[in-house]
Every structure is written in C-alpha cells, then in structure tokens.
Amino acid sequence: MKRLILCAALLLAACATLSAQAQEGPRAAPTVRIESGQLPVLDTTPKLDVAAATKGYLARVTGAARERSDAHANGGTWLALFNLLYGLGLAGALMMFGLSARLRDWAEERTHSRTYQAMLYAAILVTLAAAAVLPPALYQGYFRAQAYGLSNQGLLAWLGEFGIVFLLTLAASVLCLPVFYATIRAARETWWLWCGGLTILLVIVQMTITPVFIAPLFNDHTPLPDGALKTKITALAAANQIPAAAIQVSDASRQTSRIFAHVTGFLGTSRITLSDTLLQQGSEDEVLAVVGHEIGHYVMGHATRNLLMQGLLVLLGFGFAAWAFHIGADLFGGMWQVRKVEDVASLPALVALLGLFAVLILPVSNSISRAAEHQADLYGLNAARKPDAFATVLLKLAPTRKLEPGELEEAVFYGHPAARSRIETAMGWKAQHIAEADIRDMAGLGVIAP
Ligand SMILES: [Zn+2]
Structure with a gap:
C-alpha cells in the first residue's frame, strides 16, 4: 500500500514537473557577438554606371x-x-x-x-x-x-x-x-x-x-559533351532542380551558323536544347548565362x-x-x-x-x-x-x-x-x-x- 502511494506521488510529481515545463515562458534567444568587420563595407562599394x-x-x-x-x-x-x-x-x-x-x-x-x-x-x-x-x-x-x-x-x-x-x-x-x-x-x-x-x-x-x-x-540530339563546361552546367541545373538529362545539344550547325537555345516539349517531354553552334562560338560564361535564361523559362x-x-x-x-x-x-x-x-x-x-x-x-x-x-x-x-x-x-x-x-x-x-x-x-x-x-x-x- 505504501509503495502504491509512493508510486502515485512520484507520478503526480512527474506530471507537475512536465506541466510546469510546458508553461514556462519563451527563453531568451542566445546572443552571439557579431564582428562588424565581417560585414560588407557598403560605403566603399564601387559604383557601376549602367547607361555607360x-x-x-x-x-x-x-x-x-x-x-x-x-x-x-x-x-x-x-x-x-x-x-x-x-x-x-x-x-x-x-x-x-x-x-x-x-x-x-x-x-x-x-x-x-x-x-x-x-x-x-x-x-x-x-x-x-x-x-x-x-x-x-x-x-x-x-x-x-x-x-x-x-x-x-x-x-x-x-x-x-x-x-x-x-x-x-x-x-x-x-x-x-x-x-x-x-x-x-x-x-x-x-x-x-x-x-x-x-x-x-x-x-x-x-x-x-x-x-x-x-x-x-x-x-x-545528344547529351552535353564531357568536360568542365558540362560539370558547371549540370551544377547550375541541379541548383535549380532540373535533371541533367533534361539538357541536350542539337547539331544545329548542319543547317546554320546561328547560335540559339530553347525549351521545348510539354507534359513530361520538357527539355532545354542548346545549339552546338552556341557551344562552339560562346565562352564558358556565355553558355552558362544562356543556360540560366533557359532554366528560367523551364522553372x-x-x-x-x-x-x-x-x-x-x-x-x-x-x-x-x-x-x-x-x-x-x-x-x-x-x-x-x-x-x-x-x-x-x-x-x-x-x-x-x-x-x-x-x-x-x-x-x-x-x-x-x-x-x-x-x-x-x-x-x-x-x-x-x-x-x-x-x-x-x-x-x-x-x-x-x-x-x-x-x-x-x-x-x-x-x-x-x-x-x-x-x-x-x-x-x-x-x-x-x-x-x-x-x-x-x-x-x-x-x-x-x-
Ligand atoms: Zn528566352
């Protein structure tokens, strides 16, 4: 009997502690010292003349x-x-x-x-x-x-x-x-x-x-050729939740010297196509800039x-x-x-x-x-x-x-x-x-x- 009372008392005490914890007010947010030197120093920001x-x-x-x-x-x-x-x-x-x-x-x-x-x-x-x-x-x-x-x-x-x-x-x-x-x-x-x-x-x-x-x-239409550019394009695509397989290269140079890229397809056939002329004539950064634009259309x-x-x-x-x-x-x-x-x-x-x-x-x-x-x-x-x-x-x-x-x-x-x-x-x-x-x-x- 004594044991039973003791158990009940412990149980009550445990419940009281739990409810007390639940009712506790919000704790103060931890404070971390921020070094002001780590922030960009805005007053020396260079200026870009957009029109020029x-x-x-x-x-x-x-x-x-x-x-x-x-x-x-x-x-x-x-x-x-x-x-x-x-x-x-x-x-x-x-x-x-x-x-x-x-x-x-x-x-x-x-x-x-x-x-x-x-x-x-x-x-x-x-x-x-x-x-x-x-x-x-x-x-x-x-x-x-x-x-x-x-x-x-x-x-x-x-x-x-x-x-x-x-x-x-x-x-x-x-x-x-x-x-x-x-x-x-x-x-x-x-x-x-x-x-x-x-x-x-x-x-x-x-x-x-x-x-x-x-x-x-x-x-x-073929997958992107292996190399540094493919790695960068694939990373850019992945960062925007586009599977690498959705990007392909077309041998457009068969018909034209023009450079282009576009998104085609619908209902599960969507993909980004880059012309091989773009890969030949564009620098790595230029191709990435174009791919970013097409990713925008896609996303x-x-x-x-x-x-x-x-x-x-x-x-x-x-x-x-x-x-x-x-x-x-x-x-x-x-x-x-x-x-x-x-x-x-x-x-x-x-x-x-x-x-x-x-x-x-x-x-x-x-x-x-x-x-x-x-x-x-x-x-x-x-x-x-x-x-x-x-x-x-x-x-x-x-x-x-x-x-x-x-x-x-x-x-x-x-x-x-x-x-x-x-x-x-x-x-x-x-x-x-x-x-x-x-x-x-x-x-x-x-x-x-x-
Ligand atoms: Zn466009």
Whole structure:
C-alpha cells in the first residue's frame, strides 16, 4: 500500500514537473557577438554606371557588322509584310476565281463520304499551297541565308527539309481537316469556339511530340559533351532542380551558323536544347548565362503560360474569322460559290482570316512574349550570375537580331526585348550586386568609378 502511494506521488510529481515545463515562458534567444568587420563595407562599394556600360557594349558592334545586322532585320520586316500579302493574295485568288469551289466539286464527284471529300480537298490544296510557297521560301530560307553567311546547308539538303515539312503538313491536314469540318457542321453557330478548342488541343499534342518525334527528323540530339563546361552546367541545373538529362545539344550547325537555345516539349517531354553552334562560338560564361535564361523559362513554366495566353488569342482569332467570314460570304458568296462555312471550300478564306488576325495582334502576342523573356533574363542573371557574359552573348546574336530597333518596331515585331534593353537589364542587375565578391571581381566592361 505504501509503495502504491509512493508510486502515485512520484507520478503526480512527474506530471507537475512536465506541466510546469510546458508553461514556462519563451527563453531568451542566445546572443552571439557579431564582428562588424565581417560585414560588407557598403560605403566603399564601387559604383557601376549602367547607361555607360550598356552603351559600351553596344558600341562593340559597329560599322559593317552593325549595318549588316540592321539590313538583315529590316529585310526581314519587309519579307514578313510580303509573306502576309502573298498569302492573302493566294487565298483571294482561290476564292474569287472559284478555284476552291471547283476543287470541292471535284472531290464531291469522287466520293459521297464527307470525310473523304475533306481529305481529298486537303491533299490537293496543301500540295498547291506548297508549290506556291516554294519560290519565296527558297529565297528567304536558302539564298538569303547564304548571302548573310547564316546557312551551312547545301541546296539539296534544304529542299529535303522542305519536303519533310511538306509531308508532315500534308499528313496533319488530311487527318485533321475532316474533324474540323465535322465539328463545324455539328456545332453550328458556336463552331468557332469548338474549332478554337480543337486547335489548342492540337497545339498541346504538337508541343508534346515535337522534341520526341519531330525535332529528330531534322537534327541529332545528344547529351552535353564531357568536360568542365558540362560539370558547371549540370551544377547550375541541379541548383535549380532540373535533371541533367533534361539538357541536350542539337547539331544545329548542319543547317546554320546561328547560335540559339530553347525549351521545348510539354507534359513530361520538357527539355532545354542548346545549339552546338552556341557551344562552339560562346565562352564558358556565355553558355552558362544562356543556360540560366533557359532554366528560367523551364522553372517558371513558360510553356504552360504561353499556351494559356496563346490559347485565348486562338479563340479570339476563330471568333474574328467567324465574324469576318460571315461578312465576306454575304458580299462575295456568289463569286466564291461557297455556300456556308461548313462547306470545305471555305478553307482558304478561313486560313487567310486567321493569318490576318495573327498579324494584327502581333503587338499583343509579342508583348506577352517579351514579358516572359524579361522574366527569364532576370532569372538567368540570378541563377548564373554572369551579367557581362550575358551582354556579350547578346552581341553575338546581332547577325539575326537588330541590337537597337525603334520603339514601335520593337513593340510590333520583337518577341524578345531588344538587345539594348536586355543589356541594360544585365548591367542594372550587376550594379545592384556589385558589392558581392564574385560580381565585384568580375572582369567585363568596367566603367566602375571609385
Ligand atoms: Zn528566352
């Protein structure tokens, strides 16, 4: 009995101690003596003149090189305008001369199945379109690229790739067009909404299969070559939670001397591709600066963001096409010999209207793209910490991109911010981080005033 009481007393005492501990107030934080000498001494921080550094970098591309860069970009703008007018002209001719209607009649004589009619119509139309597009494509993609020293390809190789693109387009059109027209017939007034949705679905499929099935038709993709650069890139990728296998090199030098890198894929096929030309022409720091930018796209999920934004524009585009087609058919329906939008002969008009819409909203789609590119630039600067290498690699893009376009030109035609503003971003970042040891010691366009 005594023992029992003793045990109970001990138990109570233990509980009392525990609850007393639980109720104890917060303890004082431990104090550690901080040596003020260990902190960066801010009042001797060097200053970086951002505007002067930016100007200094841009001034490295002058004379003939700058003229060539500007000429290439200006020519590109005119060619884009030509392509729009050429496409609208082709579609106009197919509609106004009743050629599209004759092609439909021909297909209707061959088969009673609407599916097969649409397939036959698609096969002939895509073949005619490819024949019409070949001459300007040959000039722009082959002869002009040769003249600017951007092409590494022979004529036969170029034609072979044009052929592959033609066959892919042909297959996709023959398979998809019957589905689109069946959708138009079933959905009636709301057809544009359903066809817009279908297009977004096709874009998702295309984005997902491109790195796995399409890109290998044109280039070989291999892991990064072993060496110091691979070690650094892999470390940078790992620090941003990207598996090393998600970074690959494309033998782009087969086609071009241009340097580039991009993120492709979707739904588990995402990867970062670096052109072998970038590895050949870029310094180690420049490659790391570019990889940092691409890691930014990857980590921030820009593919999904772009898909959502572009998806919205696709729906608006189909809405515009439906509205404009209605007006066009009221005015020219007799000449077109096209009865309604569900008539497969309406295709050239619909494609032309969608193309026109895409050009009209270029300022919107490009500003969405520029915003994402700016984010990736900042991410890359924070991740790779190579502002000067980023500036110099931007100069290496000069052969294909104007360094200092006009403001309106940039707003309408540029999917990336101009080199001028990107270098300014990099130098602004450098100025903010100049007190940090690795940045302060960095070589580069000095302009550091005491
Ligand atoms: Zn980018």
